Amino acid sequence: MDLAFSPADEAFRTEVRQWLHARVPREPLPSLETADGFEAHRAWEAELAADRWSVVDWPAEYGGRDAGLLRWLVFEEEYHAAGAPGRVGQNGIHLLAPTLFAHGTEEQRARVLPPMARGEVIWAQAWSEPEAGSDLASLRARAVRTDGGWLLSGQKTWSSRAAFADRAFGLFRSDPDTAKPHQGLTYLMFALRAPGVRVRPLARLDGKPAFAELFLDEVFVPDEDVIGEPGQGWRIAMATAGNERGLMLRSPGRFLAAARRLEGLWRERGGPGSERDRVADALIGARAYQLFTYAAASRFLDGEAVGPESSLNKVFWSELDIALHETALDLLGPEGEPADTDWAQRYVFALAGPIYAGTNEIQRDIIAERLLGLPKGRR
Amino acid sequence: MRFLLDDGQRAFAASLDALLTAADPAGVVREWSRGDHASGRALWSRLARAGVFALAVPETYEGGLGPRPVELAVAFVELGRHAVPGPLVETVTAAVLLTGADPGIAERLLPVLASGERMATVAPAGAYALDGDAATLRLSWEPDGIRLSPGHGPVRPSLDPARRLTPLAPGGELLDAPTGQALTWARLATAAQALGVGLALLDRTVGHVRRRTQFGAPVGSFQAVKHRLADAKIALEFARPLVFGAALTLRPADAAAAKVAACEAAYTTARTALQLHGAIGYTAEYDLSLWLTKARALRTAWGDPHECRALVVSAADDRRW
Numbered sequence: 001m002d003l004a005f006s007p008a009d010e011a012f013r014t015e016v017r018q019w020l021h022a023r024v025p026r027e028p029l030p031s032l033e034t035a036d037g038f039e040a041h042r043a044w045e046a047e048l049a050a051d052r053w054s055v056v057d058w059p060a061e062y063g064g065r066d067a068g069l070l071r072w073l074v075f076e077e078e079y080h081a082a083g084a085p086g087r088v089g090q091n092g093i094h095l096l097a098p099t100l101f102a103h104g105t106e107e108q109r110a111r112v113l114p115p116m117a118r119g120e121v122i123w124a125q126a127w128s129e130p131e132a133g134s135d136l137a138s139l140r141a142r143a144v145r146t147d148g149g150w151l152l153s154g155q156k157t158w159s160s161r162a163a164f165a166d167r168a169f170g171l172f173r174s175d176p177d178t179a180k181p182h183q184g185l186t187y188l189m190f191a192l193r194a195p196g197v198r199v200r201p202l203a204r205l206d207g208k209p210a211f212a213e214l215f216l217d218e219v220f221v222p223d224e225d226v227i228g229e230p231g232q233g234w235r236i237a238m239a240t241a242g243n244e245r246g247l248m249l250r251s252p253g254r255f256l257a258a259a260r261r262l263e264g265l266w267r268e269r270g271g272p273g274s275e276r277d278r279v280a281d282a283l284i285g286a287r288a289y290q291l292f293t294y295a296a297a298s299r300f301l302d303g304e305a306v307g308p309e310s311s312l313n314k315v316f317w318s319e320l321d322i323a324l325h326e327t328a329l330d331l332l333g334p335e336g337e338p339a340d341t342d343w344a345q346r347y348v349f350a351l352a353g354p355i356y357a358g359t360n361e362i363q364r365d366i367i368a369e370r371l372l373g374l375p376k377g378r379r
Numbered sequence: 380m381r382f383l384l385d386d387g388q389r390a391f392a393a394s395l396d397a398l399l400t401a402a403d404p405a406g407v408v409r410e411w412s413r414g415d416h417a418s419g420r421a422l423w424s425r426l427a428r429a430g431v432f433a434l435a436v437p438e439t440y441e442g443g444l445g446p447r448p449v450e451l452a453v454a455f456v457e458l459g460r461h462a463v464p465g466p467l468v469e470t471v472t473a474a475v476l477l478t479g480a481d482p483g484i485a486e487r488l489l490p491v492l493a494s495g496e497r498m499a500t501v502a503p504a505g506a507y508a509l510d511g512d513a514a515t516l517r518l519s520w521e522p523d524g525i526r527l528s529p530g531h532g533p534v535r536p537s538l539d540p541a542r543r544l545t546p547l548a549p550g551g552e553l554l555d556a557p558t559g560q561a562l563t564w565a566r567l568a569t570a571a572q573a574l575g576v577g578l579a580l581l582d583r584t585v586g587h588v589r590r591r592t593q594f595g596a597p598v599g600s601f602q603a604v605k606h607r608l609a610d611a612k613i614a615l616e617f618a619r620p621l622v623f624g625a626a627l628t629l630r631p632a633d634a635a636a637a638k639v640a641a642c643e644a645a646y647t648t649a650r651t652a653l654q655l656h657g658a659i660g661y662t663a664e665y666d667l668s669l670w671l672t673k674a675r676a677l678r679t680a681w682g683d684p685h686e687c688r689a690l691v692v693s694a695a696d697d698r699r700w
């Protein structure tokens with residue numbers, strides 16, 4: 001058992017750090033949830049990609065560095081420590097790409113992945129529907145067979161950044177007559193500016209307009225944009241949903257960097273001992289998450305699959321994120337109220353953590369039933 | 380970087396688990412609580428033969444296997460899981476203190492600690508020492524150094540009946556022993572023990588709620604019950620890497636962080652365990668109580684949560700994360 005990274009990994013760390021030091025914008029970019037910010041972040045993705053830093057763990061042929069999981073963790077630690085911009089391409093990179101690596105065709109990977117890596121095509125996740133949130137399998141949007149492809153109709157909602165994104169991936173009911181709701185679903189990719197798609201921005205709690213609902217009216221999708229076999233969409237989507245909850249979406253580097261910023265704030269302002277305890281808990285939580293992830297990565301490299309433990313991650317990081325940002329706002333007092341400060345923005349974003357990527361209630365059910373072996377109850 | 384126990388470490392845990400399962404620790408604890416130390420001493424000797432007390436004793440001393448903090452953490456998780464009584468953390472802490480002592484003393488005392496021939500207790504001057512009546516080596520940790528205490532005062536029960544609290548008699552020989560890393564080892568061992576206590580509580584509670592039915596269904600099928608247990612699981616699983624991380628770095632702030640996380644997780648799990656057992660959990664003759672009360676006591680042993688959190692925040696350089 002050891003925590004030391006190899007000299008080669010440390011050299012990689014140095015290379016990442018130097019590159020970021022030279023390139024990270026001095027002034028933070030405008031929020032990626034706004035039109036201007038979205039384009040500025042797209043340009044940043046291109047800059048990352050030009051030196052093959054946008055998807056370091058991907059194979060070189062798609063724009064990556066074949067860096068592996070450990071170096072991805074190292075990259076993320078450095079990335080967040082450097083205060084580099086948020087990743088506007090994350091839904092594509094962390095959800096669609098692993099799905100294509102596991103279930104896509106060679107042709108799909110060659111066509112979809114390189115422009116994703118360069119930020120030329122930004123992807124939105126179109127899973128949720130107004131009547132299908134936690135109970136995602138009850139979704140109703142349809143895919144109807146047509147010549148050479150499918151016609152999509154129905155409504156999707158709460159789709160992050162869909163107001164400005166280029167394409168989306170989601171589940172559609174292709175066979176309405178199955179016995180169980182999660183059968184007869186097909187996983188498809190579609191263009192957000194295709195004929196028949198109407199995108200309606202929804203302001204989020206922080207007023208940012210990039211969230212959206214999608215109205216689809218006989219949108220044509222060619223067969224080549226079906227992921228995996230028609231009717232197998234649920235299995236395919238669930239196989240990669242663990243990525244969203246688990247290590248890829250929320251890397252430990254993010255929380256370590258945030259906890260260190262919080263510690264800095266506390267040193268600057270002081271505060272009663274009770275606040276110091278909360279700062280300590282944020283640091284301890286961030287370290288725990290880092291080490292937990294190292295252990296998970298070690299098991300993964302030993303060939304073990306990432307299973308329901310990703311639900312432990314999800315609840316832990318989302319609650320840590322809120323506690324950490326609440327502490328910061330409490331330290332700031334009335335100065336924490338203006339919505340345009342970095343702390344306030346991050347706080348509002350943290351509030352959504354227990355809701356998206358499968359609510360924490362659903363994750364606790366998974367932990368209880370699949371990790372602790374408790375009997376299934378009523379859903 | 381490979382942050383996983385190796386096969387040898389896992390086998391060590393499994394062998395201790397088997398030894399302790401066979402040893403009926405519940406009976407041992409109850410006797411220990413009454414001041415009858417015979418079965419506890421017998422168990423102590425068997426743990427010593429398995430190497431538990433030699434892990435903090437350097438190999439240069441007769442019987443020493445250490446320093447092996449990762450194996451020590453592995454062992455203390457098992458000791459906690461099986462509710463083993465006695466001055467376990469204190470004996471390890473004494474070994475670390477004596478390692479830096481005058482060679483004559485170290486040569487005399489370390490081998491008998493490693494072999495289990497002697498049990499030690501250690502306490503800051505004026506504080507209660509754990510099991511001073513059972514220990515045959517009593518160290519008083521004073522501002523000017525470590526003293527060999529000549530005896531102990533009257534025994535007071537702790538709210539964990541298995542922990543018998545004794546003031547140490549003043550005076551005694553002053554040892555030339557720098558305190559160095561002793562507190563870090565004490566906190567590491569306490570954190571690992573607390574993690575074990577929490578794991579046992581969770582395990583027993585999951586078993587109970589699967590069996591116990593009310594309203595025609597296992598109480599473990601109710602979501603309010605499930606979610607409390609899921610939270611206990613989360614807290615324990617995120618304390619675990621902190622414990623082993625601290626064992627690898629042996630940095631004081633890392634041990635303090637591990638102690639906060641493991642003791643808080645164990646204590647929250649204890650509250651959940653009691654609640655989900657209902658009245659049977661509140662019954663002293665039911666074995667759950669052995670772990671319930673220990674979870675509370677370990678929380679304040681060797682640095683309460685507030686003190687440990689203060690160290691985490693103040694030690695930015697030492698922390699290095």
Ligand SMILES: Cc1cc2nc3c(=O)[nH]c(=O)nc-3n(C[C@H](O)[C@H](O)[C@H](O)COP(=O)(O)OP(=O)(O)OC[C@H]3O[C@@H](n4cnc5c(N)ncnc54)[C@H](O)[C@@H]3O)c2cc1C
Binds near residue numbers: 158160358362
């Ligand atoms: C910031 C943000 C970004 C998002 N981005 C996307 C995106 O990009 N793409 C996308 O497809 N979706 C996205 N979503 C939607 C998200 O996936 C859903 O909000 C989520 O699945 C929960 O569904 P719901 O909102 O319909 O809540 P509901 O399912 O209506 O749940 C309401 C409450 O009831 C609880 N509840 C429901 N069922 C149970 C149960 N069985 N047991 C206990 N409690 C239960 C829930 O936990 C929750 O607390 C996003 C959401 C947010 C907040």
